[in-house]
Amino acid sequence: MKLIYFVLKRFLMMVGVFFSVLVLTFIVSRVIPGDPAFLFAGPQRADPQTLENIRRMMGLDKPLHEQFFYYVWGLLRGDLGFSWHTGRPVIKDILQRFPATLELTLVAMGMSIIFGISLGVFSSVKRGKKIDYIVRLIAFMGASIPSFWLGLMLILMFFYYLGLLPSPGRLSIYVSPPKHITGLYLLDSLLTGNFTTFVDALAHIILPAFCLSWGLTAHILRLTRGSMLEALQQPYIVFAKSKGLPEKVIVYKHALRNALIPIVSWTGMAFASLLGGAIVIEYVFNWPGMGLYMVESIFSFDYAPVLACTLVITFSFLLANFIVDIIYAIIDPRVREVL
Amino acid sequence: MRRLQQGMETFQRTYLFIKKLLKDPAGLIGFLILCFMIFIAIFAPLIAPYDPTAVNMQERLQPPSGIHWFGTDNVGRDIFSRVIFGARITLTAGIMVVVMALSVGTLLGAIAGYFGGITNDIIMRITDIFLSFPSLVLAILIAATLGPGLYNAMVALLVSWWPWYTRLTQGQVLSVRQNYYVESAIAVGCSNPRVIFKHILPNCLSAIIVQATMDFGYAVLATASLSFIGLGVRPPTPEWGIMINEGRMYVLSGQWWMIFFPGIFLALTVLGFLLLGDRLNEVLNPRLEKR
Numbered sequence: 001m002k003l004i005y006f007v008l009k010r011f012l013m014m015v016g017v018f019f020s021v022l023v024l025t026f027i028v029s030r031v032i033p034g035d036p037a038f039l040f041a042g043p044q045r046a047d048p049q050t051l052e053n054i055r056r057m058m059g060l061d062k063p064l065h066e067q068f069f070y071y072v073w074g075l076l077r078g079d080l081g082f083s084w085h086t087g088r089p090v091i092k093d094i095l096q097r098f099p100a101t102l103e104l105t106l107v108a109m110g111m112s113i114i115f116g117i118s119l120g121v122f123s124s125v126k127r128g129k130k131i132d133y134i135v136r137l138i139a140f141m142g143a144s145i146p147s148f149w150l151g152l153m154l155i156l157m158f159f160y161y162l163g164l165l166p167s168p169g170r171l172s173i174y175v176s177p178p179k180h181i182t183g184l185y186l187l188d189s190l191l192t193g194n195f196t197t198f199v200d201a202l203a204h205i206i207l208p209a210f211c212l213s214w215g216l217t218a219h220i221l222r223l224t225r226g227s228m229l230e231a232l233q234q235p236y237i238v239f240a241k242s243k244g245l246p247e248k249v250i251v252y253k254h255a256l257r258n259a260l261i262p263i264v265s266w267t268g269m270a271f272a273s274l275l276g277g278a279i280v281i282e283y284v285f286n287w288p289g290m291g292l293y294m295v296e297s298i299f300s301f302d303y304a305p306v307l308a309c310t311l312v313i314t315f316s317f318l319l320a321n322f323i324v325d326i327i328y329a330i331i332d333p334r335v336r337e338v339l
Numbered sequence: 340m341r342r343l344q345q346g347m348e349t350f351q352r353t354y355l356f357i358k359k360l361l362k363d364p365a366g367l368i369g370f371l372i373l374c375f376m377i378f379i380a381i382f383a384p385l386i387a388p389y390d391p392t393a394v395n396m397q398e399r400l401q402p403p404s405g406i407h408w409f410g411t412d413n414v415g416r417d418i419f420s421r422v423i424f425g426a427r428i429t430l431t432a433g434i435m436v437v438v439m440a441l442s443v444g445t446l447l448g449a450i451a452g453y454f455g456g457i458t459n460d461i462i463m464r465i466t467d468i469f470l471s472f473p474s475l476v477l478a479i480l481i482a483a484t485l486g487p488g489l490y491n492a493m494v495a496l497l498v499s500w501w502p503w504y505t506r507l508t509q510g511q512v513l514s515v516r517q518n519y520y521v522e523s524a525i526a527v528g529c530s531n532p533r534v535i536f537k538h539i540l541p542n543c544l545s546a547i548i549v550q551a552t553m554d555f556g557y558a559v560l561a562t563a564s565l566s567f568i569g570l571g572v573r574p575p576t577p578e579w580g581i582m583i584n585e586g587r588m589y590v591l592s593g594q595w596w597m598i599f600f601p602g603i604f605l606a607l608t609v610l611g612f613l614l615l616g617d618r619l620n621e622v623l624n625p626r627l628e629k630r
Contacts, residue, residue, distance in 0.1 A: 020468040028484055140617075144609035146560055148567050149583055149602035156590045167591070276475030280564050284587070295568050298483050310480040314472050 006329050006336045014322045021314055022075070026068050029307055080311070081304030085297060090308045093293060098312070099183025100170060101282070101289030105274045107186070107205055108212035112270070116217045117256075117263070120224025125251055127229065135221065142218025147277055151211040151284040158207065166203055168286040175200045208285040212277050216270055223266060227259040234258070261332055268324030275313045360615075360622050369614025376608050380426040387420035391577040400589070403596050410596035412585060421577035422600050428578045429608065432489060432571075433559035436496045441551055443497070444504025449535050449543075451505065452512025463509065469502040475561065482570040489578075492571040496561055500554070507550055511543035518542075545623035552619055556612030563605055579605045 055061055062070075074080075080090040123135035158165040166172050170185065178188035178197050186205065189198040231237065232255050240250045279291035286292065290309050297305040329336050361367045379386055395415035403410040409418035451462035469477070477499040478492075485491035515521065516539065524538045565571040566580030574581060579601040586597025 017467065017471045020464075021471055024468055024472075025480070028481060140610060140613055141606075144556065144560075144613055145606045146563060146567075146583075146602060146609075148564065149598065149605065152583065152587060152590050152598050153595075153602070156593070156595050160591065160593045272473035273475075276473040276479075279475070279479065280568060283568055294479065298479075299569055303483070306480060306483045310472070310476055313476050317473050318471060 003329060003336065007326055010322060010325055010329075014318050018315060018318055021311070021318075022072060023068070025307060025311060026071055029303075030064065030067065075311070080308035083297065083302055083305045085300040085302040086305075090305050093305065094290060094308060094312055097288060097290050097293050100287060101275075101278055101291060103184040103186060104205065104208055104212060104282070104287060104289060105271070105278055106184075107209040108216070108274055108278075109267075109271070111209055112213040112216040112220055113267070115213070116220025117224050117260075119217075120221045121228055121251065121256060123221070124225045124228035124232065136225075139218040139221045139225075142214050142221070145214070147211045147214050148280045148284050150214060151208065151281060154207050154211065155285075165207060166200070168204075168208075168284070170201070170204055170288055171197070172200050172204075208281050208287055211284070212274060212281045215277065216273055219270065219273075220263065223263055224259065227262055228255055231255040231259040261328075264331065265324065265328050268321035271320040271324075272317050275317055356622070360618055363618050363621070365614045366618030366622075369611045369616075369618065372607055372611030373615065376426050376430060376604075376611065379423050380430050383423045383427055387417075387423045389417035389420040391416065391421040391424040392575045393417075400594055400597075402594075409600040410594075412582070412597050413589060416575075418582070418596060418600055421582060422579070422604055424577040425579045425582065425601060426604065426608075428489065428572060428576065429559055429562065429580075429605070432493055432562045433555050433608075436493050436500065436558040436562065437551055437554045439493075439497045440500040440554075441504055441547070444501035445508045445540070445547060447501070448505040448508025449512050449540055452509040452516065453531070453535050453539060459509070462505065466502040466505045466509075469499065470506065472499065474499040474503075475564065478561065478565065479568070479570065482565055487570050487573060489572045489576070492562060492565045495565070495570075496558060500558070503554075504547070504550070507546060508543060511546050512539055515539050515542045549616055549620045549623060552616035553613055556609040556616070559605070559612070560609050 078091050080094065082088075083090050083093055086093055119135050119138070123132045126132045126135075155168060159167055171177060175197055178185060178194050179192050181188045181191055185201040186198065189195070189201060232251075234255075237250060237254055240254050245254075278289065279294055281287065282289045282291035283295045290312065294306055294309040297303070297309075361370055393416060395411070397415065398407070398411050399413055399415040401407055401411040401415075407417050407419065409422060412418055412421070447462050447466075451459040472480075478495040480495075481498050482492050482495035485494060521534065521538055524534050529538070562571060563578070563580030563583075566578050567584045569584070572578040572581055574585070582601040583598045583605075586594070586601075589597050
C-alpha cells in the first residue's frame with residue numbers, strides 16, 4: 001500500500017474514533033443520574049428560573065439525538081461551554097493553559113525516552129550481573145512509587161531542605177513570561193534570546209517533568225530490556241560477533257536499531273499515561289496547565305471545563321497515536337499492509 | 340477414598356506451585372509485603388493505638404515520637420493509626436475494582452472471541468471506544484460526573500478498566516478456540532456456556548491472572564490518585580491518597596511526616612503486587628523464564 005493511502009485510511013479511522021468518543025462523553029454527560037443543567041450552572045446559581053433558562057439554552061428540552069447534534073455543532077464552532085469559576089468561556093481558558101501542559105508532557109516524554117532506553121540497553125548488556133538487578137529494582141520502584149508522592153517529597157528535599165530549586169509554579173514571580181510565540185516558555189525564551197527566563201523556566205520544569213516521566217521511564221526501561229535481550233539472541237548478532245565487530249557497534253548499531261521498532265510503536269500509547277499523570281502532577285506543582293484547571297474545576301463543582309478538558313486530552317492522545325503510526329509506517333513499510 | 344486422593348493431589352500441586360513461586364527472592368518479597376498489608380488491614384483495630392478519626396487540636400503537627408510513632412496531622416490525629424486503618428480501604432477498593440472489571444471484561448471478551456462475527460464486532464468496537472481515552476482521564480471524568488465518594492471512584496475505575504480485560508481475553512480465546520479439544524467439545528454437543536466456562540476460559544487463565552495481579556497494584560494506585568485530587572473518599576476517612584493530599588501544603592513548611600508514611604505504605608503495597616505479578620508471569624509462562 002502506498003504511504004498516502006495508509007495516511008488517509010488511518011486519518012479516517014481517527015475521525016471515526018473521535019466521533020465515538022464524542023458519543024460516549026455525550027452519554028456520560030446526559031444519561032448519568034444528575035441534572036446536566038444543574039452541573040453546568042454550578043452550585044451558586046441554581047435557582048429554578050436560571051435552571052430553566054440553562055435547560056433551554058443547552059437544548060435539554062429537545063429529544064436526545066437533536067441535543068447531540070447541537071452538542072457536536074457547538075464543538076465544531078469551538079464552543080466548549082462556560083466556566084463559572086473563572087467566569088470565561090472554556091475554550092479561552094484551555095487555549096491559555098494548553099501550552100503549559102504540552103511543554104510539561106514533551107519534556108517528560110524526552111526524559112523518559114532518554115533515561116528509559118539508555119538504562120534498558122545498559123541493563124540488557126550487563127544481564128544477570130549486579131548492576132542489572134539494580135536497574136530492574138529502579139524499574140519496579142518507578143512503577144510503584146506514586147508520582148504525586150514523589151513530587152511532594154522532592155519539593156520537600158530540593159525546596160525546603162536544600163533550597164536548590166524554586167517553589168512550585170511555572171516561573172518565579174519576579175520573572176516576566178517571554179513573548180508569546182508558541183506558548184512553550186522554554187522555546188519562546190530561547191527564540192527571543194532571553195536567557196534569564198530560560199534558566200528560570202528550566203529550574204521550574206525539571207522537578208514536575210521528572211516526576212511525570214518517572215513511571216514511564218520504568219516502563220520504557222522494561223520494554224527496551226526485553227526487546228534488546230531478544231534482539232541480542234538473533235542470528236545476525238552471532239554473525240556480527242563472529243565477524244569480530246566491536247561490542248559497541250553490535251549493541252548500538254545492530255541490536256538497538258531493531259529493538260527500537262516495537263518501542264516506537266508503543267510511545268503513542270505511552271502518551272496517554274503522561275496526559276493522565278499530568279493532571280495529578282500539575283496539581284502537586286501548581287503548574288498552570290489543563291490538569292490543574294481540571295482539578296480546580298472539580299473542586300468548585302464546575303462541570304463544563306472537566307468535560308472539555310477530557311475531550312481535548314483525548315483528542316491530543318488520538319492525534320499523537322496517529323502521528324506515531326505514520327512514523328512507524330515510514331520506518332517499517334510492512335505495517336501498512338496490516339491496517 | 341478416590342476423592343481424598345484427588346484432594347491430596349490438588350493440595351500437593353498447589354504447594355509445589357507456591358513453593359516455586361516463592362523460590363525467587365522477588366516473588367518472596369512481594370508475597371511477604373502483601374501478607375503484611377493484609378494482616379494490618381484485618382487486625383487494624385487491635386494494632387492502632389488511637390482512634391484514626393479522633394481530633395486533638397492540642398497535639399497537632401507533632402513530629403514522630405514514642406507517643407505518636409508516625410507523628411500527628413494538622414488536626415492532631417494519630418498518623419500511625421490512620422495509616423493502619425487506611426490499609427483496609429485501599430486494599431478493599433483496589434481488589435474490588437479489579438475483580439469487577441475482570442468479571443465484566445473477561446465475560447464480554449470470551450463471548451466476543453467465541454461467537455465471532457457480528458457479536459465480536461459490536462463488543463470489540465465498543466471496547467475500542469473506551470480504550471481510546473487515556474484511562475485515568477476517563478475515570479476522572481466519570482468520577483467528577485458522579486460526584487466525590489469512594490463508591491463512585493470505584494465505579495469510575497471499573498468503567499475505564501473493563502475494556503483492557505475484554506481485549507486480553509478476546510485475543511486469548513481466539514487462539515485457544517483453534518484447539519481440537521474445543522472442536523471436539525462442540526462436536527459432542529456441549530452447550531455454549533459449558534464450552535466457554537469449562538473448556539476455553541480455564542486455558543486462558545494464566546494470562547488473565549498475571550494481568551490481574553499487576554492490576555491490583557495499579558488499581559490501588561489509581562484509587563489513591565483519585566482520592567488525592569478530591570474524587571475518592573471523603574474526609575475524615577483514613578485513606579492514603581487523601582492523607583497525602585491533606586499533608587500537601589505542610590510540605591512547604593517542612594512537616595514531612597504527614598505525607599511520608601502514607602506514601603511509603605502505598606508504594607510498598609503496589610510494589611508487592613507488581614513483584615508477585617512479575618514472578619507469576621515467569622512461573623505461568625515458562626517460555627519467558629529463560630530471559
